Amino acid sequence: MADQTKKSETDVSTNEDVEVDDDKEVAKEVAEMMHDPELLAAIQHQIGPVNPTPQMFYKMLPSPFKRRAHALKKHQLEATKIEADFYREVHALECKYASRYETLTSKRSEIVS
Numbered sequence: 170m171a172d173q174t175k176k177s178e179t180d181v182s183t184n185e186d187v188e189v190d191d192d193k194e195v196a197k198e199v200a201e202m203m204h205d206p207e208l209l210a211a212i213q214h215q216i217g218p219v220n221p222t223p224q225m226f227y228k229m230l231p232s233p234f235k236r237r238a239h240a241l242k243k244h245q246l247e248a249t250k251i252e253a254d255f256y257r258e259v260h261a262l263e264c265k266y267a268s269r270y271e272t273l274t275s276k277r278s279e280i281v282s
Contacts, residue, residue, distance in 0.1 A: 202208055227235070 227238070230238070
């Protein structure tokens with residue numbers, strides 16, 4: 170029984186050595202392949218562009234997500250229009266009260282000078 174346990178432990182360590190050797194060989198082969206420009210070009214052609222654009226991700230989305238994104242864009246446009254109106258009115262108020270502030274500013278400058 171002890172011989173069987175010893176033998177299985179030896180088999181395990183031998184298997185681990187073989188796996189380590191295999192890993193080293195695979196790493197060496199991969200390193201060699203990485204220096205082959207034709208192979209790299211073929212791989213890049215298969216996987217597509219390295220820097221995907223946001224439009225590429227959008228095209229890959231399922232239809233329900235695209236509809237939601239479109240609806241959100243529409244709502245964002247409405248919010249932007251409301252914000253633009255708000256700032257127009259703020260500007261109009263600033264222009265209205267600018268003359269009042271001008272008199273105060275001129276009096277301050279007379280006092281300081």
